Amino acid sequence: MVTIYIEGKAYKIKQGQNLLQACLGLGFDLPYFCWHPALGSVGACRQCAVKRFKDENDTRGEIVMACMTPADDGTRISINDPEAVQFRASVIEWLMINHPHDCPVCDEGGECHLQDMTVMTGHNYRHSRFPKRTHRNQDLGPFINHEMNRCIQCYRCVRFYRDYAGGSDLNALASHDHVYFGRFQSGPLESEFSGNLVEICPTGVFTDKSLKSHFTRKWDLQTAPSVCVHCGLGCNTIPGERYDELRRIRNRYHHQVNGYFLCDRGRYGYEFVNSTQRIRHPLRQAGSREEAKLMMETEALELAAAMLADPGKVIGIGSPRAFLESNFALRALVGPERFHAGLSDSDFKCLGTGCNILQRGPVPAATLQGVALADAAFVLGEDVTQTAPLMALNLRQMRYGKSVRIVSDFQVPEWHDAGVREIGQLQSPALFNATPYPTRLDDEAMRTVYAAPHDLVRLGFAVLAALDASVFPMPDVNDAMQALANEIAQALLKAERPLLVAGTGCGNPALIEAAANMAWYLGRKGSAAAFALCVPECNSLGLRLMGGLDLNSAFQAIDEGRADTVVILENDLYRRADAQAVDAMLQKARNIIVIDHQQTATSEKAHLVLPAATFAEATGTLINNEGRAQRGYAVMPPKGAVRAGWRWLQMLMKAAGHAGASSWLRLENLTADLVKDMPVFQPVAGLDPKPAMPTPGGKLPRQSHRYTGRTAMHADIDVSEPKPPADEDAPLAFSMEGYDGRPPAGLISRVWAPGWNSEQSLNKFQSEIGGPLRGGDPGRRLIEPPASDDIRYFAMPEQEILPGADEYLLVPIHHIFGSEELSMASPGVARQAPQPYLALRPEDAPVGDGEQVRLLVSGKSLVLPLKLLPGMPERTAGLPDGLPGVPKMVLPAVVKILGKGSIEK
Amino acid sequence: MLSNIRTIWEILRHSFRRPETIQYPEQKPYLAPRFRGRIILSRDPDGEERCVACYLCAAACPVDCIALQATEDGYGRRYPAFFRINFSRCILCGFCEEACPTLAIQLTPDYEMCEYDRQNLVYEKEDLLISGPGKYPDYNFYRVAGLAIAGKDKGEAENESEPVDTHTLLP
Incomplete structure (x- = not known):
């Protein structure tokens, strides 16, 4: 002090x-x-x-x-x-001399740092009589709108884009007062974090293009604290709604999770909420969507009660993209012995291993903040930029962290950005990136290696052997691999905070086991080792912690006639398992009830479809990759027949005559039963922060004190204003009335302070600049592993599939835009997603780049264009994961190339 | 006593004054142009909608009776997709006119807006938009704004230089 x-x-x-x-x-x-x-x-x-x-x-x-x-x-x-x-x-x-007279037509107006600072300094009259400088704008793709006239040359954009996020295509161009912030040529920004420019730019040069298509000012948005649903990291967000439509996503600061930033999938993937593919009414279907009949809620419940009449024959399939509460309600409806986690086979195995490792300890799961503070990191088999983008952004901060640790030798203070980065140029962070194909993080890594997943497992065990041969003998690897293993082991041993990163990306649980082995060893040696598990979806870990059977046993139960009715919660099974197996099950099942918000291939085959609420219309809990339970609150009330998934299930239970559900009128009742039933979720019970200030109705407003149009927005329908919808599940109200002071950290619906309309007002909410929020960061970690010395290392598994002649080992290639189901409903995200392809290394290619090849993958014949990917390991072939047009890959699998292909007429 | 007599005297005196009352609606009083009556949306001198849907009138409105939604034409010119004033709530305070940065929303000396049905007091953009510039004949926001629209490229607004050529190093 x-x-x-x-x-x-x-x-x-x-x-x-x-x-x-x-x-x-x-x-x-x-x-x-x-x-x-x-x-x-x-x-x-x-x-x-x-x-x-x-x-x-x-x-x-x-x-x-x-x-x-x-x-x-x-x-x-x-x-x-x-x-x-x-x-x-x-x-x-x-x-301000060259700043245009744009505020009324500028999207930043009302949350503009430049406006705030101009008012703060008292400048209000332009004395300059000289003409204003102008610039031409560039088209920067579907996410960012460019209006260069408004620039005040603060250089924040390039400092974020290049220095912080590692992008290369945005730069400060030209000279003197012509300096221009843009790309060399018009074109989409390449960085996965380009959306943060919207919040980084203090004025309206970079604004949100998706918001522009349905523009609303900050004060008019109804907002609530929420959690991103597009990957497993659980970044905190503030979605904004106006006129029953979700309008945008903004970052919500969380010191230990996402900090100040979001990835573009999280920021722009929200448009599925407004999609025309939404299910809005209960539907009775007999075979196809064309014959679907709209139903009243009571009719639907009667039908469902008839379908659920024999409780012994009902199975449930949960979902990693549904709230914890919804999955629990399904488990209660069908019974734990008939509850199936709706995870693909490989995810089920990988997540099971991951949960086991996190619970057994003694090494804790790394927070995202902890990732940035690591002084050595080994990424084993995960394309972090595409599967857990914010983790990649934090791994990129290792370089900065490394130079911060030595700047005192150079008499440079830690906050001196230019000085620290100058020193950082000499330093390569001890980041080792071992992946099955070239990734975007390679440019930041000290060493990069590409190998097939089973070879990566071998590398992981070789590093363990290099750490301590008495723990594990050196496996059979070549000299280069052994040298690399030694180098990685040395770096990890030297580090005070080594980090091991693995995940479900390759579908190989042995990778997670190998990473855990190393983390355990290092933790036992006395360093503050951490283990970061990358999980695919927003509630993958929560679902897996809940237990349940795998998907194949659901298929078996239907096939063997042990069950004839299946309730599928917010899940498209065609993204989880082989299409043939799903087809067989859906054909055999007598009754299929699907509760979902999007029309999917699965909902199309259902007999009864119930409209579920999205994250924007329901309150619930999600468990992120480190086991942190975080509550996301509804931003808008659900319209019409749409209900939260758990509420439908509660109504189904009531209709089917289950005793337990009658008390579940509010989320808190359900949560109480959840923690009673499964003690692992105990911290979930205390997630709702209590407002410190007594407020009317005990609730905080979701609307700002400057919310407009209250007496006119519905006047075209009825001039009498409707009563604001009640919300039983959240300490927030769909209203502008109530206490508008500083809310508890978990209930921050917007960042605003008098005189500070932009998100820079965040400093008024933090206990120290860049530190935790006042009152402590929201969310609670479920798993804090016990410190034990009893470590049982995993053994190296026998290696399974080896490709035969003309065959290649299949590797899923992940794409930030395209591999995730919900975000693909956003037109901008769909535009940035690649077309399906088959990736091979040039040496293995039977035809040239871009030419069609015919291939056979898990019994299906496909024709795809070939993409030459130098660096792919020998005898592996990559297919984009989860992309429309690419069938679900049941891993491990091989691809057989049948030769030159042509598109069948 | 004296007060009572004075009161009677005053009443008597007023009996011979000319009445202030006029025979409305046959006769109409003079209202100044700045009288705050029925709200209209005006057009700029080129005949285009002046409103750029900036939401400032809605923000200024103390009874929250203005609702609108911004949209854009293909060339970047912003205008309201819908613009609604609920006159059954409006208190004719004129804050919206003061807040309007483009002089689009104006109050007029018309106050004859009685309806039997409140619903008829909800005015949409078609009801509000007039064909002229109203009280301000000359102002055109887009002539001074930096935004490029159809017919006005970058650098063509008032007091603007030509767009910068970023490829030259000359001063």
Whole structure:
């Protein structure tokens, strides 16, 4: 702790900050542009000028840039000194000289940092009579709108895009006052994190293109704290709704999970909520969607009760993309012995192994924040950028972390971005990336190796052997592999916080076991080792922790006649298992009830379809990859017959005469039963934060205090205003009435503070700049492994499939845009997704790049264009995972190439 | 006593004054152009909609009786897809007119808006939009804004230079 004096008053602050951080952390309003808590200081914009005095007798002082001046013990500054105030007003007037008269038509208006800072400095009249400089814009793809006229040259965009996110195609171009932030040519931005430019840019140069198509100002959006559903990391989001339509997703700060950033899949994948493929009414179907009949809710429940009449013959299939509560309700409806986790075979095995490892310990699951702080990381078999994008972004921060640890030798403070990065150029982070095909993280890694999954397993065990041959003898690997294993082992041993990353991406549980072995060994050696498990979907871990049988046993139960009715919750089985097996089951089952929000190949074959709510219309809990239970709240009330999945199941139970469900009128009743039944979920019971302030009805408003159109938005239907819909499940109301002060950390529906309309107002919500939210970060970890010395290492498995002649081992290639089911309903995401292809290394290619090949994969013949992918391991072939047009790969599998193909007429 | 007599005297005196009352609706009073009556949406001098759907009128409205939705034409010009004022809620305070950055929304000296059915007081854009510029004949927001629209490219607005050629290094 050091003492600084602001306006003559003493304040105690943490050591090692700069003056701007210190002032903002203490709650002072000091304007700034180029500084960002995640990006550090460069002193480019000259906006945060304050006056510094030598000692208490100094009355003249000197103007310094707060962001570039360390807050040393005894520093005396004045923010309100007239000269400093005048200086800041002049700076903003210069910055505004070329700023266009655009605010009414600018998407940033109302949440614009430049607007806020202009008002804060008091500049309100343009003195310059000279013409304004103009720029031509570029088309930056489906996610980002470019309006270069508005730029104030703070350089935050390129610092984020290039230095922080590792992108290369956005740059500062041209010279002097012509400087231009864009691409060399028009074209979609290549980085998976480009959407963050919307929040990084302090003005309206980069704005959200998907929001532009249904533009709404920040104050008009009905918002609630939510959790992203597009991968397993559980990033915190703030979705915004207007006129019953989801309009955008914004980041919600969580110190230990996503920090300030989101990936583009999370930010732009929301449009499935508004999709025309939504199921909005109960449907009775006999074979095809064309013959579907709309039903009333009561009719649907009567029909369902008849279908569920024989409870011994009903099985349930849960879903990794449904809330924990919905899965629990299904498990209660059908009984634990007839509940099947709707996971693919390989996911079921991998997640089972992962859960087991996390629960057994002694090494804890890494938080995303912990990933960035690692000083050595070994990624084993996971294409992190595509399956867990924010983890890749955090792995990229290892370089920065490494240089931060040595900057004191160079007399450079930690927050000095340019200095730290200059030193970082000399440092390569100890990041080892072992994957089955070239990935986007390779440019950041110290060593990269591409090998088939079973060879990666062997590498994992070779590293364990190199760590300590007494734990595991060196497996049979070639010299190069052994040398690499030694190098990785040395780096991991040297590290204080080594990190092991593995996941379900290859569908091989042995990879997860190999990574756990290393983490356990290192943890036992005394280092703060962590294990990061990448899981495919938003509730994969929660579903797997719930137990349940695998999907094949569901197929068997129907096939053998032990069951004739199947209830499928928010799941498209054709994405989980071989189409033939699913077809067989759906044909044989007498009654199929599907509860889902999207029309899928599975819902098409159902006899009764019930419309489920999406994450935006229901409140529930999701368990992320580190076992953190996080609650997402409904942003808008469900329309018409749409209900939360668990609510449908509760109604089905009631209709079918189950006793237990009658008390489940609110989410909290169901949660209470859930934790009673399964103690592993105990922390879920206390997830709803209690508002500190007594509010009318005990609830916080979802609408801002400036929400507009309350008496006109429904007036075209009825001039009498409807009563706001009640929400029994959340401590939030669909209303603008109630306490609008600082909410508890888990209930932050929007970041706003007086004078701070942009998301930069976040500093008013944090306990320290860049630190946890006031009152502690939301969410609770379910699994904190016991510290035990009893480690039973996994043994290396016997290797299974080896491809025969003309055969190639199948490797799923993941794509951030395309491999995930729900986000593909967003037109922008679909545009960025690749077309189906078969990837081979050039040496193995029977035909040229882009030519059609005919192939045989798990008994199906396909014709796909060939993509040459230099670096693919020998005798492996890659198919894009989850992409429409590519059948579900049941791993492990082989591909047989039949020769040159042509598209069948 | 004196007060009572004075009151009677005043009443008597007023009996010979000219009446202030006029015979409405046969006779109509003079209303100044800045009278705050029925709200309209005006057009710019080129005959295009002035409203750019910035939502500021809705934000300024103390009774929240304005609802709209922004949309764009193919060239980037923004306009309201719908614009609704619920006059049964409107208090004719004129805040919307003050907030309007494009002088689109204006209050007029018309107050004759009685209806038997409240529902008929809900005005949509078709009911609000007039064919002229209203009180401000000259102003055209897009002539001063930096946004390019059909017929006005970058650098063609008032007081703007030609777009920068980023490929030159010359000063």
